[in-house]
Amino acid sequence: MSDFTKLSIEELNKNKNELIKRYNEFKSQKLELDMTRGKPCPEQLDLSMDLLQFADKDNYKTQNGVDCRNYGGVDGIPEAKNLFSQYLEVEPDEIIVGGNASLTFMHDTFMRAMIHGVDEDSVPWSKQPKLKFLCPSPGYDRHFSICEFMGIEMITIEMDENGPDMDIVENLVSEDESIKGIWCVPKYSNPSGITYSDEVIDRLSSMKTKASDFRIFCDNAYSAHHLTDTPDKLKNILEACKKAGNPDRVYIFGSTAKITFAGGGVSMMAGSKKNIDRAKKQLIIQSIGPDKINQLRHVCFFKDMDGVTNLMKKHAMILKPKFDAVQTILERELAGKNIVQWSNPKGGYFVSINTLDNCAKDIVKMASDAGVKLTPAGATYPYKNDPRDRNIRVAPSFPGLNDINKAMELFAICIQIVSINKLLK
Numbered sequence: 001m002s003d004f005t006k007l008s009i010e011e012l013n014k015n016k017n018e019l020i021k022r023y024n025e026f027k028s029q030k031l032e033l034d035m036t037r038g039k040p041c042p043e044q045l046d047l048s049m050d051l052l053q054f055a056d057k058d059n060y061k062t063q064n065g066v067d068c069r070n071y072g073g074v075d076g077i078p079e080a081k082n083l084f085s086q087y088l089e090v091e092p093d094e095i096i097v098g099g100n101a102s103l104t105f106m107h108d109t110f111m112r113a114m115i116h117g118v119d120e121d122s123v124p125w126s127k128q129p130k131l132k133f134l135c136p137s138p139g140y141d142r143h144f145s146i147c148e149f150m151g152i153e154m155i156t157i158e159m160d161e162n163g164p165d166m167d168i169v170e171n172l173v174s175e176d177e178s179i180k181g182i183w184c185v186p187k188y189s190n191p192s193g194i195t196y197s198d199e200v201i202d203r204l205s206s207m208k209t210k211a212s213d214f215r216i217f218c219d220n221a222y223s224a225h226h227l228t229d230t231p232d233k234l235k236n237i238l239e240a241c242k243k244a245g246n247p248d249r250v251y252i253f254g255s256t257a258k259i260t261f262a263g264g265g266v267s268m269m270a271g272s273k274k275n276i277d278r279a280k281k282q283l284i285i286q287s288i289g290p291d292k293i294n295q296l297r298h299v300c301f302f303k304d305m306d307g308v309t310n311l312m313k314k315h316a317m318i319l320k321p322k323f324d325a326v327q328t329i330l331e332r333e334l335a336g337k338n339i340v341q342w343s344n345p346k347g348g349y350f351v352s353i354n355t356l357d358n359c360a361k362d363i364v365k366m367a368s369d370a371g372v373k374l375t376p377a378g379a380t381y382p383y384k385n386d387p388r389d390r391n392i393r394v395a396p397s398f399p400g401l402n403d404i405n406k407a408m409e410l411f412a413i414c415i416q417i418v419s420i421n422k423l424l425k
């Protein structure tokens with residue numbers, strides 16, 4: 001395939017005319033396709049329907065006899081703590097199993113730090129003169145929304161295939177006391193799909209921070225969400241923090257949102273026993289306890305970690321052909337043209353695309369004008385501002401294969417037209 005950056009003006013115009021013809025054909029079909037949010041598709045949700053048969057009139061007690069229909073147990077039922085502590089690779093006394101959304105845990109952990117500080121000895125974040133947070137990007141838009149909501153200044157940190165640029169991270173945190181933490185999605189990251197290297201985990205855990213109340217918000221949302229038989233391995237960050245003498249540095253979050261039901265699963269928060277004990281004391285003010293019935297259902301449904309692993313294999317069988325379709329079309333339409341790079345993730349929910357600079361917004365608009373909705377350009381950066389206007393997140397989990405094929409072909413056409421326009425300028 002021809003490298004667009006090496007074509008003459010005539011050749012570029014010829015390509016553009018053909019592409020515009022194809023674009024108009026798509027437009028006349030009046031498509032209504034949505035590639036925006038990383039939601040499980042109905043076939044994935046169907047995999048967990050048996051969950052609903054558990055916790056019935058004969059089965060509503062935990063193994064130690066606690067009645068799940070009643071109040072209590074702010075940190076979750078023991079069997080859920082046992083199962084999900086294995087899932088997050090921590091000890092049962094280092095986890096709280098909560099309600100239906102890990103994002104709530106993240107938001108509330110921020111809020112508690114703002115109002116009460118991260119431990120007894122530290123000043124509440126909101127009483128400190130200036131607050132900043134490191135945001136490896138492209139990243140998860142809802143993390144950035146939490147910072148924005150709390151008035152915390154966000155600093156964009158570039159990512160590579162190993163994780164955030166640690167030279168920059170180390171430099172910044174060693175000098176600036178107002179930097180209170182960093183967001184991380186360490187496995188099959190949203191949206192780049194990368195898994196942090198051991199070295200990045202070690203450096204995050206051991207780096208010197210000017211702020212004594214610095215925290216890593218480690219959102220392990222895609223811990224078991226493999227698309228291949230050779231899953232990425234993530235180094236245990238809580239262990240690494242303990243080893244480095246910073247046991248309280250990390251909060252870990254996770255949920256079954258994309259294992260069982262999105263919005264109807266269970267969430268978890270993990271960390272050092274000290275952090276977890278403090279969170280429990282504060283949580284009890286907010287709630288007398290989580291939905292234990294749903295926790296019991298989940299435990300009965302999974303039985304053990306093998307149950308989780310086997311279910312995730314079934315998810316992968318549904319998702320893999322969709323991710324493959326994205327790769328096939330991007331490869332067919334764009335390989336060798338030197339106008340775009342894209343990820344080929346081994347897990348998670350997204351494909352991340354980097355176009356030529358200053359093209360992403362125009363591409364997303366052009367696709368939308370022809371009936372294909374993509375995540376707004378910029379959404380993967382703090383303040384929705386991608387400084388190079390080049391990153392686009394594609395979420396192939398929800399639409400059917402036919403829709404993905406159509407949407408990706410149109411998307412690839414838009415990428416080419418906008419890139420040619422840019423090259424012609």
Ligand code: PLP
Binds near residue numbers: 038100221
């Ligand atoms: N964290 C990440 C990185 C996500 O991508 C998502 C959903 O897309 C969530 C958290 C949401 O999880 P929950 O439904 O448990 O709040």
